[in-house]
Amino acid sequence: MMIAIIQYNAGNIASVRNAVERLGYPCLVTDNREQLRQADKVILPGVGEAHSAMRHLREKGLDTVIRSLQQPVLGICLGQQLLCNHSEEGDADGLGIFDAQVRKFPPEDIVPHIGWDNLTNTRGTLFDGFGAADTVYFVHSYYAGICRDTIAICNYILPFSAAMQKDNFYAVQFHPEKSAGVGERILKNFLTIPS
Template sequence: MIAIIKYNAGNIRSVQNAITRLGFASIITDDAEEIRKAEKVIFPGVGEASSAMAYLKERKLDEVLISLKQPVLGICLGLQLMCTFSEEGNTKCLGIFDTVTKQFPPLKKVPHMGWNNFSEIKESKVVENLNELDDVYYVHGYYADVCSDTVASCNYILPFSSIMQKNNFYAMQFHPEKSASVGEKLLNNFLII
């Protein structure tokens, strides 16, 4: 069973629908025991960093998340909250990835919204059969710096982490559930790890 974390953030149902289309069963939950027992955990979201972290802390899900040993995937806001700090609301985050989330400078249209390809891809099971010309769908005004945990980067105004991995933790800044066949391939890669 795949646990999708419920934490006061949007877009969770579309992630669940994408998982169902791929043939996997999932539940949406904020129950710590269900999350701990799940084969895999998905931490998706569209929302604001400080209120989302407050919800996690209130339910002690911040402690649960960082203690998980099974594969965990953060999507969009999920990726940002897996970093050490977010400029959005000056928020102390989970600290899984050793980088910070910053606001895009207003040199182009912000938020970054639309289809973009990758500028660099490193080796990881989650990016198998992915190439730099593949496009994925982004909607975000904040970004995580490129760091040692960056598996794939993208350029919009500046380079940022598009896909990250550290041990059993994976994250995608774009929305795989809205990224057509490329997104399905990436979600499936995670679900079969």
């Protein structure tokens, strides 16, 4: 099995690769379209800014490739936001997998959302073994609204999509690679989804 991590203009790729390798899976960091198509699983991680990230994906032709993937795909943090329709961050059109808008938390409150937080309304394969007391680690100033694809909710200032799923596309706003044993289990759940 080969796990492909999409290389693009965003940070946090090394820590995601390390987390996958700790779980015993070979992985490849790549922006090669054919390698992405042939991978068993694809991860779109990211820490960065939506407008410049989408520009980089379009320049490399990766936006079209990502939309066409049939194997399980996981977006992490910025990766989740890019899978939505649109982001207020840089007025960026996203990949349009999830029918949701990405907005900035209200400026009168404390942003970014940093730290460990609970999830509610969890459902689906990613959250097998997830308990009510389990927490995951967030670092973000923008959030995806709740929509029909929401599979977990977090409440920080307001309720937002902590995780989403549609067909073979999965996404989490939190960082499983920074969420200790709980995050490792969520990542393992993704990596064991049948291709």
